Amino acid sequence: MEFLSDAVVLSRMQFALTAIFHMLWPVLTTGMAIYLVIVEGLWVKTRKPEYYHHARFWSKLYVLNFGIGVASGLPMEFQFGTNWAPFSEAVGDFFGSILGFEASMAFMLEAGFLGIMLFGWSRVPPIVHYLATIMVAFGANLSTFWILVANSWLQTPAGGDFINGKFVVADYFQAILNPFMVNSVLHMFFATLETSLFVIGGISAWYMLKRRHTAFFAMSFKIVLAAAIAVTPIQIAIGHLSAEQVRHYQPSKLAAMEAQWEDIPAGSTADWSLVSLPSNKTESNRFEIKVPQGLGYVLEFKSTLSEPIRGLKSWSQRDRPHAIGLIYYAFRIMSGIGFALAGLMLVSVVQWLRGKLVAGAIADQKWLLRGWLFAAPLGYIAVESGWIVRCVGRQPWTVYGELRTADMASNLPAGEILASLTGFAVLYSVLFVTTLYFASRIIVKGPNLELPIPAVALKPGVEIEPADHEPNRRPTEAQQ
Known part of the structure; x- marks a missing residue:
C-alpha cells in the first residue's frame, strides 16, 4: 500500500478516475446527436x-448524458490547475488555449442550441428546429475535435520548442496539425458513432425482445444497422492506421502493446502474441500463446517485416512504460470488440437480406437481438480500453519525449489527494447509479406515440400520416 503515500501516483489515479467516468457520457452524446440529425431530417423531409x-x-437519453457529461467534465479540467500545476505552467500557452477553444467554441455552441432542440418543437418552424439539432451535433463533435487536438499534441508535440522547461509556440497551426491529430480525431469520431449505434440498436433490440412497439423500434434498428455497415469497417481501418503511427512515433508504446521485449530486425519474421503474462521483473513473458509469423501480418499484411521493431529492453526502465500487462490487454480488448461488432453487423446484414428484419418477423430473431443487447455496452469498454492504451502507453511522459509525468505533478500532501480521490469515487458512484436509474425509467416508459405533431409543423391542406401502433393495442379514451 505504498502508493497511498505517493502524491504523484494518487494524482494519476484521481485523473484516471475522473477521465474514465467522464468519458462514458460524451461518447454517447456525440454519436447520438448524429442519429438525431438523421431521424429529424427524415421527419422534415417526409413528415412521417x-x-x-x-x-x-x-x-x-441525449440530454441525460449531456448533463452528466458536463457535471463530470468540469472537475477533470480543474485538476490541471490543482494537481498538475507545473504541467499547466509548462504547456499552458498552447494546451490551455486549446481547452479554452473546446469550452468557448464547442461546448457553448452545443449548449446554446440545446434549449431550442429540446423545447422549441412548438415554438419554431421545423427547419429552424432542425438547424438547431444540427448545431448541437456539430458542437458536440467539435468538442471531440479540440480534445483530441490537445491530447494528440501530448503524444506528438509539434509547432514549437521547449525553452527552459516551457513550451514556446512557433507555429500554432503546425501544433494543431501535429502528426497524430488527423487519425486520432477520426478514430475517436467513429468510435463515438459506433458506440452510439450499438447502444441505440441494443435498446431497440430490448424492446423487440419484449414485443413492445416492435414496428417502431424495427425502424431505429434498421437505421443504425445501415449506418453500421459503413462505420464498423472504417473504424477498423483507421485503427490500423493509428497503430502504424504508434509504430513510427512511439515505438516504446508499440512494444508494450505487443509485450515485445527483444528487438526484431528488418527482413525477419516474428510471432504475434495472442495471450501472455508480461513480467517487468524478469523482462519477459512468463506464459505466452503465439500465432506463428503473425506479427508481420498484423502490422504490414505480410510475413516478413520491412522495418525493425524495437523491444522494451532497448529502453531503460526509466524511459519505457511499466504497466505492460494493462496496455497489452487493453489493446486486445479494444481490437477484439471492434472485430466482434463488425461480425455482428455482418450477421445482421445477412438476416436483413433474407427478409428476417421486417416488423412482423424481427421479434422472432431472438439470438440476433440478444447479440445486439449484449453488444450495447461493448463500445464503451472499447473506448475506455483505447484511452488506456493511448495515455498509459505514453508513460513515463506527460508530453512524449519532453516532460516526465513525475515532474509535472503539484507538490501536494498525499493525504489531501487521497481525501479528494475518495470523495470523487463516492460522488461518481452515486452519479453513475442515479444516471442508470433515470435512463432505465426513460427506457421502461418507452416512447409516447400519442404525442401530437407540433402545430407549427402542419401545413394547410396537408394531412399527417398517423403513426404506427402495436397490433391488438387498445385505443385510448381520446382516440375512441
Whole structure:
C-alpha cells in the first residue's frame, strides 16, 4: 500500500478516475446527436410521425448524458490547475488555449442550441428546429475535435520548442496539425458513432425482445444497422492506421502493446502474441500463446517485416512504460470488440437480406437481438480500453519525449489527494447509479406515440400520416 503515500501516483489515479467516468457520457452524446440529425431530417423531409417520435424519444437519453457529461467534465479540467500545476505552467500557452477553444467554441455552441432542440418543437418552424439539432451535433463533435487536438499534441508535440522547461509556440497551426491529430480525431469520431449505434440498436433490440412497439423500434434498428455497415469497417481501418503511427512515433508504446521485449530486425519474421503474462521483473513473458509469423501480418499484411521493431529492453526502465500487462490487454480488448461488432453487423446484414428484419418477423430473431443487447455496452469498454492504451502507453511522459509525468505533478500532501480521490469515487458512484436509474425509467416508459405533431409543423391542406401502433393495442379514451 505504498502508493497511498505517493502524491504523484494518487494524482494519476484521481485523473484516471475522473477521465474514465467522464468519458462514458460524451461518447454517447456525440454519436447520438448524429442519429438525431438523421431521424429529424427524415421527419422534415417526409413528415412521417414515427420519425418525429423517434427524435423526441432518443433526445431524452441525449440530454441525460449531456448533463452528466458536463457535471463530470468540469472537475477533470480543474485538476490541471490543482494537481498538475507545473504541467499547466509548462504547456499552458498552447494546451490551455486549446481547452479554452473546446469550452468557448464547442461546448457553448452545443449548449446554446440545446434549449431550442429540446423545447422549441412548438415554438419554431421545423427547419429552424432542425438547424438547431444540427448545431448541437456539430458542437458536440467539435468538442471531440479540440480534445483530441490537445491530447494528440501530448503524444506528438509539434509547432514549437521547449525553452527552459516551457513550451514556446512557433507555429500554432503546425501544433494543431501535429502528426497524430488527423487519425486520432477520426478514430475517436467513429468510435463515438459506433458506440452510439450499438447502444441505440441494443435498446431497440430490448424492446423487440419484449414485443413492445416492435414496428417502431424495427425502424431505429434498421437505421443504425445501415449506418453500421459503413462505420464498423472504417473504424477498423483507421485503427490500423493509428497503430502504424504508434509504430513510427512511439515505438516504446508499440512494444508494450505487443509485450515485445527483444528487438526484431528488418527482413525477419516474428510471432504475434495472442495471450501472455508480461513480467517487468524478469523482462519477459512468463506464459505466452503465439500465432506463428503473425506479427508481420498484423502490422504490414505480410510475413516478413520491412522495418525493425524495437523491444522494451532497448529502453531503460526509466524511459519505457511499466504497466505492460494493462496496455497489452487493453489493446486486445479494444481490437477484439471492434472485430466482434463488425461480425455482428455482418450477421445482421445477412438476416436483413433474407427478409428476417421486417416488423412482423424481427421479434422472432431472438439470438440476433440478444447479440445486439449484449453488444450495447461493448463500445464503451472499447473506448475506455483505447484511452488506456493511448495515455498509459505514453508513460513515463506527460508530453512524449519532453516532460516526465513525475515532474509535472503539484507538490501536494498525499493525504489531501487521497481525501479528494475518495470523495470523487463516492460522488461518481452515486452519479453513475442515479444516471442508470433515470435512463432505465426513460427506457421502461418507452416512447409516447400519442404525442401530437407540433402545430407549427402542419401545413394547410396537408394531412399527417398517423403513426404506427402495436397490433391488438387498445385505443385510448381520446382516440375512441
